[in-house]
Amino acid sequence: MIKLTARQQQVFELVHRAIERTGFPPTRAEIAAELGFSSANSAEEHLRALARKGVIELAAGASRGIRLLHGPNPHDPPHHPPHPYTLPHASLMQLSLPLIGRVAAGSPILAQEHIAQHYACDPALFSSRPDYLLKVRGLSMRDAGILDGDLLAVQKKSEAKDGQIIVARLGDDVTVKRLKRQPNGIELIAENPDYENIFVQADSAEFALEGIAVGLIRPSEF
Structure with missing residues (x-):
């Protein structure tokens, strides 16, 4: 124990x-x-x-x-894989993630023209397996530790839990905010008092969830 x-x-x-x-x-x-x-x-x-x-x-x-490496109670025994010797060499476990730069209006976020380059990343950096890295622009999420120029690791999702940090498409823009559900829609919370929150009416055609944040990398860490 x-x-x-x-x-x-x-x-x-x-x-x-x-x-x-x-x-x-x-x-x-x-x-x-x-x-x-x-x-x-x-x-x-x-x-x-x-x-x-x-x-x-x-x-x-x-x-x-x-x-x-443990669940909510660290006093419980860890869950080891049944065949630890079959794990691939560490160099083969690197993720190759596309880095998304500016996103053109109306086009899929993973469209080839948006991919600036690929990064090899250690999967242990992330809480879940990401699908891409998004270069953060601006300081609206500063107080959540997400700064201008950071690379946000994003997992593609069509649903998100209340309070999660998400990547959302609003009309022609892509933004990173914290999700808060309201009775008649959703609010996208900025983690910086200098920026206003964004309210989206329920069933708005302007809003689309692109994914949820599962990690963060500073370019200096590479």
């Missing part, structure tokens, strides 16, 4: 909640702010302790590179 300190348990549960709610892990700074640590370094120390105990895995150099 894995024994965690009270603080380690709090950090583990915070990471689990963040992945459940938003689709990707919190940054060290977000953990520190949420739990009242004096600095992000304190959060890093607890994460490393959890990694040593085998309940999480850390990806070097990634601000959100935290992967859970």
